[in-house]
Amino acid sequence: MAKPALGIRASAVREGIADLCEQRINPEDLVAEVAERVRRVVPYDAGSWMTTDPETLLPTRLHAVGPKVCLHADDLHDELAGTGVNGFLDLDRSGRCAVSLAASTGGDLDRATRHRVVYNPLGLRDELRLLARDGSATWGMGCLRRADDEPDFTAAEVRYVATIARHLGHGLRSGLARTPPPHTPLAGSGTLVLDAAGHLEASTAEADRWLRRISPVEPPDLPVSVTMVAVQAQANAAGGGPPRPARLRMALPGGGWLLVQGEVLVSSSAHGGGGASRTAVVLEPASRADLLPVMLALHGLTARECQLAKLLVAGHGTDRIARRLGISQHTVRDHTKAIFAKVNVASRAELTAVLSAEVTGPPVDVPAGLGLAG
Structure with missing residues (x-):
């Protein structure tokens, strides 16, 4: 050799x-x-x-x-x-x-x-x-x-x-x-306000609880998840390139998933508008709809299969999906079979039930080696 x-x-x-x-x-x-x-x-x-x-x-x-x-x-x-x-x-x-x-x-x-x-x-x-x-x-x-x-x-x-x-x-x-469901009930929605330089300016009590859950040992800086969501929100507001959502989902150390999303605050002229922009970052439990793209990716679905699976879960029929994606009904059926095989289900109802259960229920079973050849 x-x-x-x-x-x-x-x-x-x-x-x-x-x-x-x-x-x-x-x-x-x-x-x-x-x-x-x-x-x-x-x-x-x-x-x-x-x-x-x-x-x-x-x-x-x-x-x-x-x-x-x-x-x-x-x-x-x-x-x-x-x-x-x-x-x-x-x-x-x-x-x-x-x-x-x-x-x-x-x-x-x-x-x-x-x-x-x-x-x-x-x-x-x-x-x-x-x-x-x-x-x-x-x-x-x-x-x-x-x-x-x-x-x-x-x-x-x-x-x-x-x-x-x-x-x-x-x-x-x-x-x-293998992310488990949360051991204790997740907190409600919390909000952080960051100044133009990305420094924490204000926060709600729920947001502080979320920060402790993300990192039990208090770091000197904000978590990278919060910082980068804020930076992405500022980049979207400034323009200059194709925007992407200022949003992410992350698994929590104690189980469950957190949704972090940001938006630039617009100051009114009555309150000194025109100055440096602040960013509001909201932290809250990720819903089933929020987690669906992640769950599909965890099962190894391709980008096209993810598109189609979302439409299946939303209740769209084969003909409507074909027209929506610009593909034949035969191709829709082929993709559907591939999706069912990867998620290990036999029907649309079972697909919806399995993906719903994975948000709050048992971990996803990922076969060893799946996707390495792709």
């Missing part, structure tokens, strides 16, 4: 990660362990590993390795507006799992705002981005950065991380599928 491009140790680490990702462990613990193991084979000086909402790609939790890197507002706007180099949305649409900044810019890293404004002043150079995909969805992302006195990431390293990312995607999906 030919020696792997990165050596025998790299192969052993990859196999160990693959085994780890089959164990359906807590997503946070899985990310932390994979981040450390990858670093043994593909060294990096600063890393940001995130779990994500598979529909909006907004990060739900962050695991930092090495020095914390805070992106500049301009780069965050580029990222969320889809105008940055190697933007996560672009990578997701292309289906790529890993790419380096040096390779994408032909070595001219200053083409990326984040390199000019953030990385270069911190003594960082190349960046390797990864998307932890499984099936047709992305369940996690990562940014691995090297110091400017280190070599750029090689093509072999990028390919290696892409392989790891696919295993991680499967592991994250499997772990999220």
Whole structure:
């Protein structure tokens, strides 16, 4: 057998990660362990590993390795507006799992705002981005950065991380599928108000309870889920790119799912309108309708199957679905059979019942290896 491009140790680490990702462990613990193991084979000086909402790609939790890197507002706007180099949305649409900044810019890293404004002043150079995909969805992302006195990431390293990312995607999906119903009743709706710089200005009592539930140990900063929803809301209000929902769903440590969504507040002229915009971020239990896209993705449905499944659950007939999606009734029936097989049901009524039960009932059963070949 030919020696792997990165050596025998790299192969052993990859196999160990693959085994780890089959164990359906807590997503946070899985990310932390994979981040450390990858670093043994593909060294990096600063890393940001995130779990994500598979529909909006907004990060739900962050695991930092090495020095914390805070992106500049301009780069965050580029990222969320889809105008940055190697933007996560672009990578997701292309289906790529890993790419380096040096390779994408032909070595001219200053083409990326984040390199000019953030990385270069911190003594960082190349960046390797990864998307932890499984099936047709992305369940996690990562940014691995090297110091400017280190070599750029090689093509072999990028390919290696892409392989790891696919295993991680499967592991994250499997772990999220085991999210139990809440041990105690979830709180009601809570609201946070953030100023233009993203700092907390005011909050309701329910919102404070949600923050404690997200992170029992009070951190110095707001959770990344709250911060990025607010930044996305501001980016949507500013325009400059195709908007995406300022919304995410995240699994809670004690069970259950939380919906986080943001909207920019508009000041009236009577109260000093025209000043810097504030953002309201609402935290509340995710409803069945909120969770439906996530539940469908957990079952490994393709983007088209997710579209069709939502219409099935909404009660639309075959003819109406065909006209709505611009496909034949025969194709609708074929997709329906595939959906039933993936969710392990035999009828539309059973499909609706199963998806409804998974919001508040037993965890989803994700077969080992599902989606790795896709």
